[in-house]
Structures are given as C-alpha cells and as structure tokens.
Amino acid sequence: MEGLVSLKTTPPGISFHASPPSTTTTTSTSARRFSLVRRSLLASSMGTRRRNGVSETKDESATVSPANGDVETALKAKEWEVGMFHNEVAATQGIRIRRRPPTGPPQHYVGPFEFRIQSEGNTPRNILEEIIWHKDVEVAQLKERRPLFRLKxxxxxxxxxxxxxxxxxxxxxxxxxxxxxxxxxxxxxxxxxxxxxxxxxxxxxxxxxxxxxxxxxxxxxxxxxxxxxxxxxxxxxxxxxxxxxxxxxxxxxxxxxxxxxxxxxxxxxxxxxxxxxxxxxxxxxxxxxxxxxxxxxxxxxxxxxxxxxxxxxxxxxxxxxxxxxxxxxxxxxxxxxxxxxxxxxxxxxxxxxxxxxxxxxxxxxxxxxxxxxxxxxxxxxxxxxxxxxxxxxxxxxxx
CATH class of the missing domain: 3.20.20.70 (Aldolase class I)
Incomplete structure (x- = not known):
C-alpha cells in the first residue's frame, strides 16, 4: 500500500481523526452521533455568532469552537465527520453504497490534515458509488459558492x-x-x-x-x-x-x-x-x-x-x-x-x-x-x- 500524507497546522481547539470510526459501534449509538453532528453542522451553516470562543446559534444554543475563530475549518471537520458517521450508520441498514472513500478525507477537503491513501478502498465498487462520490465533492463545492442562507x-x-x-x-x-x-x-x-x-x-x-x-x-x-x-x-x-x-x-x-x-x-x-x-x-x-x-x-x-x-x-x-x-x-x-x-x-x-x-x-x-x-x-x-x-x-x- 502506498500513501501520501500532507500535514497542515491544526487550528486551536479542533481535533481531527483521519480514519473512520470503529464499525463495532451499535446502530442506535451511531444514529444518535450522526444526528447530533448533523444538527450541529446545520446550525453552524445557518449562521453563528461568536463570543469569547463560543459559537451561539440562532436558536441561542451554544457550542465550543476554536478559540481563535476558524469557523469555516470547523465546519469542514464536521462535514467530514458526518460523512464518516453516514457510512457507519448506512452499513447497519444494508446500504453498500459509501458516501465517500473510506480511507481518508476527499481530495477537496482542506483542514487540519489532507490525507489520501491510494488503495482498493478508494476505488468505487460500482457506477452508483462512483456517481455518489463525485456528487459529494460537487455539492461541497456548490455549497461553498452559494451557502444555504444565500438561497433565501x-x-x-x-x-x-x-x-x-x-x-x-x-x-x-x-x-x-x-x-x-x-x-x-x-x-x-x-x-x-x-x-x-x-x-x-x-x-x-x-x-x-x-x-x-x-x-x-x-x-x-x-x-x-x-x-x-x-x-x-x-x-x-x-x-x-x-x-x-x-x-x-x-x-x-x-x-x-x-x-x-x-x-x-x-x-x-x-x-x-x-x-x-x-x-x-x-x-x-x-x-x-x-x-x-x-x-x-x-x-x-x-x-x-x-x-x-x-x-x-x-x-x-x-x-x-x-x-x-x-x-x-x-x-x-x-x-x-x-x-x-x-x-x-x-x-x-x-x-x-x-x-x-x-x-x-x-x-x-x-x-x-x-x-x-x-x-x-x-x-x-x-x-x-x-x-x-x-x-x-x-x-x-x-x-
């Protein structure tokens, strides 16, 4: 197996896991984690205010964010985590189509690590999976150009x-x-x-x-x-x-x-x-x-x-x-x-x-x-x- 790892500076307060979570997690636990992370992501994407290192969402709930305020990078980390939880939850329901390559963040990802391993895991298993992997990258790019709040x-x-x-x-x-x-x-x-x-x-x-x-x-x-x-x-x-x-x-x-x-x-x-x-x-x-x-x-x-x-x-x-x-x-x-x-x-x-x-x-x-x-x-x-x-x-x- 050949691999390439590019290390970038990690913003304060953010941790990042390059490998997906363990597949031994139970269905209910995975679903809860998936739901919590996605709600956090949605709240952040709909707009946040920062005050002393804390992000306040529009519904006045608060979550800890990087002390020096790199909200965009935090969102990308959350997006990656959601993708990994998606694969984990999907597998428990018999879904074989993976949302994205399992062995590292997609190439468009810019965050604490840019990590791509060239291996079998990064090869789509069928045409639908190839389409979905491409769509995941495409939508991420479209969202950057036109965030949800701009569609209002x-x-x-x-x-x-x-x-x-x-x-x-x-x-x-x-x-x-x-x-x-x-x-x-x-x-x-x-x-x-x-x-x-x-x-x-x-x-x-x-x-x-x-x-x-x-x-x-x-x-x-x-x-x-x-x-x-x-x-x-x-x-x-x-x-x-x-x-x-x-x-x-x-x-x-x-x-x-x-x-x-x-x-x-x-x-x-x-x-x-x-x-x-x-x-x-x-x-x-x-x-x-x-x-x-x-x-x-x-x-x-x-x-x-x-x-x-x-x-x-x-x-x-x-x-x-x-x-x-x-x-x-x-x-x-x-x-x-x-x-x-x-x-x-x-x-x-x-x-x-x-x-x-x-x-x-x-x-x-x-x-x-x-x-x-x-x-x-x-x-x-x-x-x-x-x-x-x-x-x-x-x-x-x-x-």
Whole structure:
C-alpha cells in the first residue's frame, strides 16, 4: 500500500481523526452521533455568532469552537465527520453504497490534515458509488459558492409548487392506466447519448401534449448530461406538468436549490440514504411544498421505506444500480404479500421504473399494483416523443 500524507497546522481547539470510526459501534449509538453532528453542522451553516470562543446559534444554543475563530475549518471537520458517521450508520441498514472513500478525507477537503491513501478502498465498487462520490465533492463545492442562507431570496421568489401526487392520481382515474412521469433525459452511463438533437423544453412540451401527467428532469451533468438550467428552462417555458428533479441527493442543500429552480418533487434513493436522512429530507420537502419519490430496488429497501412515516410515492427501479441489469419482474416481487397489503393500507402510489418499452410491459406492472410509471429511454429516443407515449401505452392518452 502506498500513501501520501500532507500535514497542515491544526487550528486551536479542533481535533481531527483521519480514519473512520470503529464499525463495532451499535446502530442506535451511531444514529444518535450522526444526528447530533448533523444538527450541529446545520446550525453552524445557518449562521453563528461568536463570543469569547463560543459559537451561539440562532436558536441561542451554544457550542465550543476554536478559540481563535476558524469557523469555516470547523465546519469542514464536521462535514467530514458526518460523512464518516453516514457510512457507519448506512452499513447497519444494508446500504453498500459509501458516501465517500473510506480511507481518508476527499481530495477537496482542506483542514487540519489532507490525507489520501491510494488503495482498493478508494476505488468505487460500482457506477452508483462512483456517481455518489463525485456528487459529494460537487455539492461541497456548490455549497461553498452559494451557502444555504444565500438561497433565501431565490426561495422567496420561486413559483408555487404544483401537486405532483395529485396529478398522478388524476391521470390514473381519468385513463385507467398508470400515470406517466415522462423523463427529459439526454444520456445515461449504461446507454450513452440517447438523443443528439436534445432540446429539453421542446421535449417537455411534446411529452405534455402526448399526455404525460408529470415530467422528470435529469439534473446530473457529468453522467447524464443534464442540468438544473434544463429544469429551470422547462418551468419558465410555461409547461404545466409538475416537475420531478431527478438528482442524486446526498445533502439537504440540493433540495433547497432544486426548489429555487422550479422543482415540484424530489427523488430520494434508499440505496444511498439511511432512514434518518430519508425522514429528515421528507420533512424538509413537506416544509417547502415538495413531493418525494423514494426509490427502492429490493425487499430490504422496500421494508425500510414502508416503516417511514410520510411516504406517499415509492418508485421500484427494475434496474440494478450496481450491475445495470433490468428485470421488470422485480416490481411484481416487491409488491406481493404483506408489502403490497401495507402499500394499499397506506394509500401509497407505486411508480414502476426502468425496462418499460411496450404496452405489455405497462400492463404487467399495472397488474402487479403500479399506478404510475417513470419512462425515459423508450420515448425520448423517438423523433416525436408525444407519439412515443402513444406507442408505449398502445393508445393515445392525451385526451
């Protein structure tokens, strides 16, 4: 194993651990530590006053900070600690996707130590983990350029949110078919570029004309060639369909930012986020008037999400985010027995995702219990995406 360690001056009053906490810590203890550190981080990010080496948050609680006042460095240390606790808590819930490389702080980190070991631990185990590691760095940089408190004016002037859940229910009742969430998607890691002549507004308008109940807009730039500018452009173009921000959410900041760009709903991925994060982010979304689509891939994730209060939409992704193989029978498997009964009792709308190309595919997942579908590839590649919708359902659903 080869490594490189760069030592920097440690600010007074701050201690830093270069290695992650012991994985032998119990689930409850880890969750409490995770929650406490995150609350401290949130309080600091929302603004602090310093007086004689003590930081006073806006709610007048106080925490000890560096005597000579390097609040920014303290925040970075807390962020790193939150990331390490996240991996620890996530592992206890069967989550294999790590938030960041486990053997040292990420390269963008500037703090008491800059520590990177070149080893197997710093190699993503699959494409989803690679995306999440990149997203963690990307969001940290965005937060530095535009802290949460600076989003306030944009939040105040954002357009009212549209009823995402209501639009799906109405579409199902009107057509007797699953409500369509049509995806504005230029590319994917598994398929490459899906459409060269990609005009997000034109595609969104064609979807709406073709009978889509809602739209999903990819905002990840590196892996899906999307952007928040696409989301904003569609909203500003007068499209009436509610909009789902299709992003890899790892930080609450992204939810606020998506709201400023015109999002009506947010995607949360259970393969990435522990229960505590999902609960916390659902509360933030409700506060901002946003719906949440919580995505699952297997039985354990479904069981976790069904145990969380406030979930109205569950997406079942038939694509393995580790291997990218697709099997639409996954939807049926996750909706059988007690799970299906719980979903009906809670009046949750289930959204079928991935591998849906034909009317037979739609009929299959509908029979399994799906009341909405999220489809991108099979319709965005059509010369007329609106006609692609009619082909997907076997009939015109625009009326």
């Amino acid at each position: 004016n944009a939040l105040d002037s954002a357009p009212p949110t549209k009823d995402f859940v209501g639009a799906l229910r109405a579409a199902y009742q009107q057509t007797g078919l699953p409500g369509l969430i049509a995806e504005v998607k230029k590319a994917s890691p598994s398929r490459g570029i899906l459409r060269e002549d990609f005009d997000p507004v034109e595609i969104a308008q064609a979807y709406e004309k073709g009978g889509a109940a809602c739209l999903s807009v990819l905002t990840d730039e590196k892996y899906f060639k999307g952007s928040f500018e696409n989301l904003e452009a569609i909203r500003n173009a007068g499209v009436k369909c509610p909009l789902l921000c299709k992003e890899f959410i790892v930080d609450a900041w992204q939810i606020y930012y998506a709201r400023t760009k015109g999002a009506d709903a947010i995607l949360l991925i259970a393969a990435v986020l522990p229960d505590l994060d999902i609960k916390y982010m659902i509360k933030i979304c409700k506060m901002l008037g946003l719906a949440t689509l919580v995505e699952v891939h297997n039985e354990r994730e479904m069981d976790r999400v069904l145990g969380i209060e406030g979930v109205e939409l569950i997406g079942i992704n038939n694509r393995s985010l580790e291997t990218f193989e697709v099997d639409i029978s996954n939807t049926k498997k996750l909706l059988e027995g007690e799970r299906g009964q719980k979903i009906r009792e809670k009046d949750i709308i289930v959204v079928g995702e991935s591998g849906l190309f034909t009317p037979d595919d739609i009929a299959y997942v509908q029979e399994a219990g799906v009341k909405a579908v999220l489809v991108g590839e099979s319709i965005v590649k059509q010369s007329d995406p609106g006609k692609g919708i009619a082909g997907l359902f076997g009939k015109d659903i625009s009326s």
